[in-house]
Structures are given as structure tokens and as C-alpha cells.
Amino acid sequence: xxxxxxxxxxxxxxxxxxxxxxxxxxxxxxxxxxxxxxxxxxxxxxxxxxxxxxxxxxxxxxxxxxxxxxxxxxxxxxxxxxxxxxxxxxxxxxxxxxxxxxxxxxxxxxxxxxxxxxxxxxxxxxxxxxxxxxxxxxxxxxxxxxxxxxxxxxxxxxxxxxxxxxxxxxxxxxxxxxxxxxxxxxxxxxxxxxxxxxxxxxxxxxxxxxxxxxxxxxxxxxxxxxxxxxxxxxxxxxxxxxxxxxxxxxxxxxxxxxxxxxxxxxxxxxxxxxxxxxxxxxxxxxxxxxxxxxxxxxxxxxxxxxxxxxxxxxxxxxxxxxxxxxx
Ligand SMILES: [Zn+2]
Numbered sequence: 589x590x591x592x593x594x595x596x597x598x599x600x601x602x603x604x605x606x607x608x609x610x611x612x613x614x615x616x617x618x619x620x621x622x623x624x625x626x627x628x629x630x631x632x633x634x635x636x637x638x639x640x641x642x643x644x645x646x647x648x649x650x651x652x653x654x655x656x657x658x659x660x661x662x663x664x665x666x667x668x669x670x671x672x673x674x675x676x677x678x679x680x681x682x683x684x685x686x687x688x689x690x691x692x693x694x695x696x697x698x699x700x701x702x703x704x705x706x707x708x709x710x711x712x713x714x715x716x717x718x719x720x721x722x723x724x725x726x727x728x729x730x731x732x733x734x735x736x737x738x739x740x741x742x743x744x745x746x747x748x749x750x751x752x753x754x755x756x757x758x759x760x761x762x763x764x765x766x767x768x769x770x771x772x773x774x775x776x777x778x779x780x781x782x783x784x785x786x787x788x789x790x791x792x793x794x795x796x797x798x799x800x801x802x803x804x805x806x807x808x809x810x811x812x813x814x815x816x817x818x819x820x821x822x823x824x825x826x827x828x829x830x831x832x833x834x835x836x837x838x839x840x841x842x843x844x845x846x847x848x849x850x851x852x853x854x855x856x857x858x859x860x861x862x863x864x865x866x867x868x869x870x871x872x873x874x875x876x877x878x879x880x881x882x883x884x885x886x887x888x889x890x891x892x893x894x895x896x897x898x899x900x901x902x903x904x905x906x907x908x909x910x911x912x913x914x915x
Contacts, residue, residue: 740759789867
């Protein structure tokens with residue numbers, strides 16, 4: 589009896605040690621990312637006013653974005669061009685691209701990170717018809733993805749400075765994502781009126797005789813809400829399932845499994861679609877999709893309520909860490 593107790597005690601001790609070991613193994617290193625900084629970058633964009641294409645705030649924001657990327661050590665490229673808008677008129681496009689690399693990385697496959705910096709000119713989802721002519725403030729729809737990527741850029745700048753950057757990264761701020769045919773428009777609705785900046789970028793890329801190689805891409809859109817919910821978006825699954833699985837697995841390991849749900853959602857036309865479809869680069873969209881609403885999007889989407897009250901630092905932290913974990 590005594591000896592049995594002794595043996596079981598040792599066995600128990602052994603079990604405790606084993607559990608401790610396996611727990612230690614399960615701890616993942618948390619990538620550096622400061623949500624306070626991402627939040628401040630969103631506030632700064634909001635201070636310009638709605639970043640509606642063809643307006644002064646949009647242009648001031650574009651200049652500021654170029655300055656921010658440069659300050660983080662990126663080589664910045666401004667891609668200009670025209671795309672037909674919903675009326676078929678030429679729309680000027682300014683995509684802003686920050687290249688993060690060291691000379692020895694020139695030929696290594698790059699990672700593409702993207703978000704749109706323009707905001708929608710119309711609050712289509714407002715109930716009152718007259719309210720639909722206001723600009724969307726765009727705290728979530730626009731500024732949040734850009735804010736997270738600016739903080740990623742700052743972290744990449746640190747890596748460049750202390751020589752710990754291992755892979756080249758391109759951060760692209762796409763223009764005119766949200767200029768798709770407004771509900772108030774009574775003319776004929778054309779297809780492909782959304783994501784004009786990424787269509788321009790992908791078309792130019794596809795035509796290059798010597799293309800830089802991208803291993804994969806991630807697009808962020810509406811990534812700041814306190815109740816953010818990111819299911820598996822269908823185009824990402826169709827074109828880039830391996831990368832999508834890997835990103836969602838990292839999210840789970842970091843403790844964000846409830847936010848990055850392993851639930852399939854409908855396909856969403858966002859900048860990632862044209863990066864996949866035209867440029868042929870596997871690209872995953874991290875986008876807030878709300879299964880409780882008929883539109884699939886949150887209640888503040890394309891309304892006057894898309895403001896700072898719907899931005900949460902803990903959500904920004906989660907998304908930032910997940911993105912950083914892939915670099
Ligand atoms: Zn939008």
C-alpha cells in the first residue's frame with residue numbers, strides 16, 4: 589500500500605512535469621505590434637476628413653502616407669493611372685507602394701500587404717435618402733486597414749534598422765476601392781466599378797515582362813471594430829487556401845480564434861480579388877463580415893456611423909499580431 593502510494597506519487601509528478609513541458613511548447617512568441625500607434629494612425633487619417641477621391645483631404649492624406657512610409661525606411665513608389673468609374677468617366681488613381689527590402693533581398697519572393705486608403709463618397713446604407721449623399725467618415729472602412737499597415741511599416745523599419753528583416757515586403761495603399769456604383773445612381777450599373785486602384789495595379793503587374801515574384805498577399809479591410817468577426821472569405825479560399833489556413837491557424841495560436849472564425853463566408857469583391865484574378869498572386873482578405881446582417885456587413889458599414897467610436901485597440905492588436913506573424 590505504501591509502495592503503491594509512492595509509485596503513484598512519482599507517476600503524478602511525472603505527469604505534472606509532462607504537462608508543464610507541453611504547455612511550454614504551446615506558447616507562441618508574440619510578434620511586436622503597438623495598437624496605440626495603429627490607433628493614432630487611424631485618428632490622423634480621420635483628422636483629414638473623409639478621403640474621398642478628387643478631394644483635398646484625399647490628396648493631403650496621400651502625401652502624408654508617402655511621408656510615413658519613407659520615414660519607416662521604405663522606398664516609395666507612386667503609381668498613377670486612370671480607370672473608368674461607374675459613369676464610364678476617367679478616374680485618376682494614385683496607388684502608394686512602400687518597398688521594404690535590403691539589397692541582398694532584391695530577387696527574393698516578396699510578401700504583399702494591402703489596404704485601401706480612399707473612403708466612400710456616399711453613405712448608401714443610410715435609411716433616410718437625403719443622408720445617402722454624405723461622405724462615409726471611413727474609420728473602419730479605409731482608415732483601420734491603413735492604420736494597422738502603417739504600424740506594420742513602423743515595425744518593418746525597426747527590423748531594417750537592426751538587420752532582422754528576413755523577407756522583402758511591399759505595403760500597398762490602394763486608391764478608389766470604394767467608388768463602386770452608388771445606390772442613388774439611376775443609370776445602368778457597370779461591373780468592376782469597385783477596387784479601381786487594385787485593378788490598375790494588377791493589370792500593370794500582369795503586363796510586366798519581368799515581374800517581381802510575390803509569394804502571397806494579405807489585404808485588410810474593416811479591421812478595427814470591437815466586435816470584429818473575420819470568417820474565411822470565399823475568394824481567398826478559392827485562390828489562396830493554404831495561406832488562408834496558415835493565417836487563421838496563427839490567429840488561433842495567438843489566442844484570437846474567436847475573432848478569426850473557421851467559418852466559411854460568401855465571396856466578397858475586395859482588392860484581393862483582382863490581385864488573385866488578374867495578377868495571379870495568391871491573396872487573402874481579412875475583412876469584417878457580419879453573419880447577423882442581411883448585407884453581410886456591420887451596421888455602421890457605408891453609414892455616417894463609421895467613426896472612431898467603432899475602433900477598438902484590442903482588435904487592432906489582434907490583427908496586427910496576426911499579420912506580423914506571417915512576415
Ligand atoms: Zn466600403
